[in-house]
Amino acid sequence: MYGIVDCDNCYVSCERVFRPDLEGKPVVVLSNNDGCVVARSNEAKALGIKAGMPYFQLKQQYPNQDIAVFSSNYELYGELTDRVVSIIRKEAPAYFRYSIDECFVYFPKERKENNVQCSMLNVQSLKEWGENLHKKIKQWVGMPVSIGLGPTKTLAKMASHFAKKYKGYRHCCLIDTDEKRIKALKLYPIEEVWGIGRRYAAKLQAMGIKTAYDFAQMHGTWVRATFNNIVIYRTWQELNGIDCIPNEEMAKKKSICTSRSFNGMITDFETLRTHVSNYAVRCAEKLRAQNTVAGIVGVFVNTNPFREDLPQYWNFQEARFIVPTNSTIEIVKAATEVLQHIFVKGYHYKKAGVIVMGVVPDSPVQQDLFASNPEQTKKLKRLDEAIDRINKINGTETIVLGSQQYTKNNEMGKAAIKREENGACSSSSERKQARPKVKADVFANAIKHEHRSKNPTTRWSDIIELK
DNA sequence: TCTGGGGTCCTAGGACCC
DNA sequence: TCTGGGGTCCTAGGACCC
Numbered sequence: 167m168y169g170i171v172d173c174d175n176c177y178v179s180c181e182r183v184f185r186p187d188l189e190g191k192p193v194v195v196l197s198n199n200d201g202c203v204v205a206r207s208n209e210a211k212a213l214g215i216k217a218g219m220p221y222f223q224l225k226q227q228y229p230n231q232d233i234a235v236f237s238s239n240y241e242l243y244g245e246l247t248d249r250v251v252s253i254i255r256k257e258a259p260a261y262f263r264y265s266i267d268e269c270f271v272y273f274p275k276e277r278k279e280n281n282v283q284c285s286m287l288n289v290q291s292l293k294e295w296g297e298n299l300h301k302k303i304k305q306w307v308g309m310p311v312s313i314g315l316g317p318t319k320t321l322a323k324m325a326s327h328f329a330k331k332y333k334g335y336r337h338c339c340l341i342d343t344d345e346k347r348i349k350a351l352k353l354y355p356i357e358e359v360w361g362i363g364r365r366y367a368a369k370l371q372a373m374g375i376k377t378a379y380d381f382a383q384m385h386g387t388w389v390r391a392t393f394n395n396i397v398i399y400r401t402w403q404e405l406n407g408i409d410c411i412p413n414e415e416m417a418k419k420k421s422i423c424t425s426r427s428f429n430g431m432i433t434d435f436e437t438l439r440t441h442v443s444n445y446a447v448r449c450a451e452k453l454r455a456q457n458t459v460a461g462i463v464g465v466f467v468n469t470n471p472f473r474e475d476l477p478q479y480w481n482f483q484e485a486r487f488i489v490p491t492n493s494t495i496e497i498v499k500a501a502t503e504v505l506q507h508i509f510v511k512g513y514h515y516k517k518a519g520v521i522v523m524g525v526v527p528d529s530p531v532q533q534d535l536f537a538s539n540p541e542q543t544k545k546l547k548r549l550d551e552a553i554d555r556i557n558k559i560n561g562t563e564t565i566v567l568g569s570q571q572y573t574k575n576n577e578m579g580k581a582a583i584k585r586e587e588n589g590a591c592s593s594s595s596e597r598k599q600a601r602p603k604v605k606a607d608v609f610a611n612a613i614k615h616e617h618r619s620k621n622p623t624t625r626w627s628d629i630i631e632l633k
Numbered sequence: 634t635c636t637g638g639g640g641t642c643c644t645a646g647g648a649c650c651c
Numbered sequence: 652t653c654t655g656g657g658g659t660c661c662t663a664g665g666a667c668c669c
Contacts, residue, residue: 196637197636197637197638198637198638199635199636199637200635201635201636201637202636202637204637204638218636218637219636220635220636221635221636222634222635222636223635223636225635238637264668264669265640265668265669266669267669268669360667360668361667361668362667363666363667363668364666364667365665365666365667366666366667394644395643395644395666396642396643397642397643397666397667398666398667417641419640420640420641421640421641422639422640423638423639423640424638424639425637425638425639426637426638427636427637427638429635430634470636471636472635472636517637519638614635
């Protein structure tokens with residue numbers, strides 16, 4: 167048996183943990199740059215607010231609605247969802263974290279029907295196990311979760327939707343008999359099935375297949391012949407109760423991307439380089455965090471596709487390392503060189519990103535037979551380790567590369583200097599406090615987060631005071 | 634004015650090998 | 652005039668997921 171534990175409206179629920187007054191009210195969370203709606207409370211969904219709706223449209227369409235709006239605060243969401251997983255780790259025999267807000271759990275095959283054998287689960291049934299898990303997570307973290315249980319992952323996902331939708335399930339829906347499976351399939355629209363996206367759903371609907379049940383009833387040979395696609399065939403098997411999506415290990419990422427849209431547009435190379443440099447640093451950090459190195463670094467830039475009045479430009483190029491690396495300095499250097507190749511003066515850039523590919527474990531790494539200075543590699547490694555350690559203890563970006571900093575000549579730098587001149591930091595003590603954070607401050611300005619909540623679980627400065 | 638940021642897997646087709 | 656039968660690797664593109 168499989169289970170899936172899914173946080174309800176995850177980001178909204180995270181915000182409500184420290185804003186219980188927002189319970190029962192419409193709440194939305196926005197993407198980076200306060201661009202689009204990425205999470206909605208049930209009340210916001212009931213108002214008709216669609217996922218992905220641009221924020222400026224939301225303001226136009228709901229001018230008089232009392233909607234609580236938050237910028238995304240991944241520091242908070244990461245922390246709270248980690249707490250959810252730490253509870254699951256203790257309560258489940260095995261688990262796999264599938265995404266920031268979802269976690270699969272596995273139950274050993276040796277169980278009796280409807281009865282978990284694992285001694286660590288001191289309960290009568292899976293249903294009871296799920297209801298207790300929900301209670302514990304709600305009480306200990308403040309996060310509401312829905313739990314689906316079934317003989318395959320696809321059926322468990324379906325069950326979690328029922329758990330979310332119908333109060334009667336008390337946050338946990340169990341599919342453990344064929345009758346329940348058939349009943350659920352008949353009530354389940356085909357487009358909601360895990361693994362059936364917009365394209366396949368449209369194709370199936372055009373053939374008169376409206377529900378998961380309609381699809382499951384088709385012949386396997388028909389499915390294979392019609393779609394010629396192993397993924398959709400597996401989905402069909404899973405709906406019929408055949409467990410065939412392999413249990414994933416905590417896999418290392420095969421490619422890592424860091425990209426952002428800018429608040430406004432960038433025209434000068436120096437400012438763009440500063441952003442790309444920061445993305446490259448993040449990629450290198452992510453590589454080191456999973457003990458891997460990358461053989462290829464790619465950079466892309468593009469103009470704003472919504473500004474049809476402006477000339478459009480898009481480019482992506484990559485560079486290859488002779489010896490795969492996770493060195494911040496090497497990756498930044500390569501990314502900067504690629505950027506020099508693809509940057510064309512005269513365009514208004516809206517977005518840039520760095521992608522590292524050809525990711526392999528950091529040991530053993532095929533070395534360069536003709537490398538002139540093997541000592542250099544070791545020095546870079548020690549430097550990265552020292553910087554990672556300091557940034558972990560003292561906060562991210564305590565130490566940065568020169569290329570990550572603004573300079574007097576780029577737009578971010580000018581903006582920062584102007585703010586200081588305008589007395590953004592009035593007293594000398596404030597000034598002293600602000601100085602080490604100048605870089606972070608500049609970046610907060612470069613990417614818009616006007617409705618960002620505080621981080622009471624990760625920053626001493628944001629800790630809650632009772633007044 | 635303002636429109637997100639990550640990932641995975643599969644397949645077809647081309648280049649190349651013997 | 653007639654022109655085989657097997658492979659591998661890589662890439663682009665399309666589908667899906669959160």
